[in-house]
Amino acid sequence: MTLEETADRIRSMEIRGAGRIARAAAKALLAHSQSGTYQDLKSYQERMMVASEMLAGVRPTAVSLPNAVNLISKPLSLAKTLDEAKSGLEERAQAFIIHSEQAVAKIGEIGARHIRDGDVVMTHCNSEAALQCILTAHQQGMDIEVYATEVRPRNQGHITIKTLSDAGIKTNFIVDSAARYFMKEVDLCITGADAITVNGAVINKIGTSQIALAAKEARVNFLVAAETYKFAPRTILGERILIEERSADEVLPDAARATLPHVTVRNPTFDVTPAEYVDLIITEHGEIPPGMAYIIIKEHLQWDMDNLCIDYPYCEEE
Incomplete structure (x- = not known):
């Protein structure tokens, strides 16, 4: 599923529930990062920032979206190399998905x-x-x-x-x-x-x-x-x-x-x-x-x- 398809499914409430929305966003960012070809750190940062902004604005009340995106995209501003930013974001996305599923069981x-x-x-x-x-x-x-x-x-x-x-x-x-x-x-x-x-x-x-x-x-x-x-x-x-x-x-x-x-x-x-x-x-x-x-x-x-x-x-x- 593409980033745009995920955003549309969240917007139309085909994907609904704050937890499911957050996990869907994390999976979309992960797939978006893995599917691209990047020349340098700046091009990767720009591509992922656009993706993050699009997802975060789809459902304005569900703060699970910007919170998930913030946690996952932290390496974009902290990393000094392309590999550091890409691996950091993808690791955080995978960790968020696992944590979200485990959180429901713990609650x-x-x-x-x-x-x-x-x-x-x-x-x-x-x-x-x-x-x-x-x-x-x-x-x-x-x-x-x-x-x-x-x-x-x-x-x-x-x-x-x-x-x-x-x-x-x-x-x-x-x-x-x-x-x-x-x-x-x-x-x-x-x-x-x-x-x-x-x-x-x-x-x-x-x-x-x-x-x-x-x-x-x-x-x-x-x-x-x-x-x-x-x-x-x-x-x-x-x-x-x-x-x-x-x-x-x-x-x-x-x-x-x-x-x-x-x-x-x-x-x-x-x-x-x-x-x-x-x-x-x-x-x-x-x-x-x-x-x-x-x-x-x-x-x-x-x-x-x-x-x-x-x-x-x-x-x-x-």
Whole structure:
């Protein structure tokens, strides 16, 4: 698959989920590096920087993309020879792919410790990390039941219930707006994240914040399962994460909209869950309260905290 094909599949949500997106980007950069012929260090740097910028801009809310690209492309600015830059980037890409896959399994092990025998768990969207917590608890012999939301308008919940059903887990499939109604039957909520800010706020699939609010009202613990590369470094500078709005066609077809000239369809893909609604964030390095998000950014993402804009090839100088 070419770099352009990968970008198109991410943009169209054929590849979806922050972890899958990040791994796809890593694989695309690896293949792009291996497929080219380079005369010198400068030509390689220019080719890979263009590729990195293209991938990083495809899904603006999923910080897993720029974080993955930043980690992988570090040798571009540090290397002094072509061989050093090329081998360094390819080694980092391969390491990122392996780490990402292992991170989900580790999060599952940690998250499963919060699930007790007989628990009823609610989840939203189709998060690899959140699902792994549930699957691991089931594999450990826990008798659990799940409420999974439909996740309109892209219906990612259909993927979630297939995974749960295939694992033999009793699952209730509900429309998004029924989450509060069923919260009284729930012992624990677990979702994933597309991005986590420096203050511990969580950006995830639209509808997450409503579920978190209902959970807080019902005194049900709300956990977020997320790999470290989903934390957003530039929020340290006060930058807000852009909430992506997708095509109106996903909500209402063209033909129907043509009969409604005074109706505008709004289709935000994500919302922001305040840190005070989140009880714990589970990462592959352990679980943290939302207020410790800065530590993850500082210690695990290899960003230069004093000069993020220089280290980050996709930001524009203020």
